[in-house]
Amino acid sequence: MKIYKNIPLKKYNTFGLDYKADCMIHIKTEKEATAFFNGEVSWQKPLLIIGGGSNILFTSDFKGTVLYPELKGMKIEEEETENGYVIVSAGAGIIWDDLVEWTVIKGFGGLENLSLIPGKVGATPVQNIGAYGVEVRESILKVKTISTDDGSMRIFNNAECQFGYRNSIFKTLEKNRFLVTRVYYKLTTSPSLNLYYDSLKQEVNMLGKETLSNVRQAVINIRQRKLPDPELVGNAGSFFKNSVVTSAVADKLKKEYPEMPVYEEREGYKKLASGWLIDKCGWKGKRIGDAGVHDEQALVLVNYGKATGKEIFNLSQEIKKSVYEKFGVDLEREVEVIGVI
Ligand code: EPU
Numbered sequence: 001m002k003i004y005k006n007i008p009l010k011k012y013n014t015f016g017l018d019y020k021a022d023c024m025i026h027i028k029t030e031k032e033a034t035a036f037f038n039g040e041v042s043w044q045k046p047l048l049i050i051g052g053g054s055n056i057l058f059t060s061d062f063k064g065t066v067l068y069p070e071l072k073g074m075k076i077e078e079e080e081t082e083n084g085y086v087i088v089s090a091g092a093g094i095i096w097d098d099l100v101e102w103t104v105i106k107g108f109g110g111l112e113n114l115s116l117i118p119g120k121v122g123a124t125p126v127q128n129i130g131a132y133g134v135e136v137r138e139s140i141l142k143v144k145t146i147s148t149d150d151g152s153m154r155i156f157n158n159a160e161c162q163f164g165y166r167n168s169i170f171k172t173l174e175k176n177r178f179l180v181t182r183v184y185y186k187l188t189t190s191p192s193l194n195l196y197y198d199s200l201k202q203e204v205n206m207l208g209k210e211t212l213s214n215v216r217q218a219v220i221n222i223r224q225r226k227l228p229d230p231e232l233v234g235n236a237g238s239f240f241k242n243s244v245v246t247s248a249v250a251d252k253l254k255k256e257y258p259e260m261p262v263y264e265e266r267e268g269y270k271k272l273a274s275g276w277l278i279d280k281c282g283w284k285g286k287r288i289g290d291a292g293v294h295d296e297q298a299l300v301l302v303n304y305g306k307a308t309g310k311e312i313f314n315l316s317q318e319i320k321k322s323v324y325e326k327f328g329v330d331l332e333r334e335v336e337v338i339g340v341i
Helices: 030-037 096-106 123-127 199-205 212-226 247-256 274-280 309-327
Strands: 001-009 020-027 047-049 056-058 060-071 073-081 087-092 142-149 154-156 178-188 234-238 244-245 262-264 270-274 289-292 300-303 336-338
Touching: 020 030, 030 142, 030 178, 056 309, 060 178, 073 309, 096 212, 123 142, 199 212, 234 289, 244 247, 247 270, 270 274, 270 336, 274 309, 289 309, 300 309
Parallel strands: 020 060, 047 060, 056 336
Antiparallel strands: 001 020, 073 087, 087 178, 142 154, 142 178, 234 300, 244 270, 262 270, 289 300
């Protein structure tokens, strides 16, 4: 375990924001995580657990303790080639795309559509990350955690995670109560590809055969075209969630805007492409100081260099206001805002 005081957060958040945390603790093993939470180590509340820092917006210095899990290791736990599946596990601190790359090289299917999503393994069940017609909930078998109350271990099976669209029990009922240490994924050894997303299918066909590695490459190509690389321009992927509205609201808007993308949701609800709504309000490519709206994807807010978290937050408020005024839709942030506003 390593303890750092008064630490700059710039390299711990993909917006590249220059705030500080009073204290940061790096944890490398489950034993250290247990010791941290069962009272053997004293630390200052509040607690913030961060992975790749790819889904947070700091708006001020963090007056508390940031826990940075560095648990490593990717392994095959069980291989049932005859039944066509394999169980792999990965430590919370593994870079997500390293895991995806490894599974694709091994010929295991299930994660390939989720290639190049920034962040660490530990955040994947929390966020239920998703892209190109696939959500990680479809592959998660179980999630190993340590209770932040007393350091005890608890395993959540898939149903217990209560997954929803970019949501899980770890963001709702049990927020901040469990530290994810290891995630177990059930993958297929004779993959059936998910190419329902039209533009993905087209990209794969341009690359050649419909194979796992071509799907991964196609996703990488599309993402690199549409989404800014956080190494070059600070961003946290989609800043807002797509908007779930009642079918009545969606149908009414669709009549007015026939070209508007609408997706099926659970019974009685539909999902609207928030990027399209923001784009239609004229925000795509707009910039206020160093805070901006990405010019290829209006759902993504960017830091061109010296924006503060507050400036990015204020821009998001302006966007929310204009989408509400034009469409009556209240955008919900996907990114978690941490700090004083
Ligand atoms: N659109 C516009 N203008 C824009 C952006 C989008 O008209 O500026 C339209 C597109 O043309 C398309 C629709 O809106 O018809 C949806 O756009 P896109 O396919 O780019 O995906 P998205 O719904 O905006 C979601 C995820 C992304 C994920 C993509 C691909 C959320 C919040 N975002 O975006 O995830 O990569 O689908 O599956 O669900 C992330 O979560 O950080 C993320 C990048």
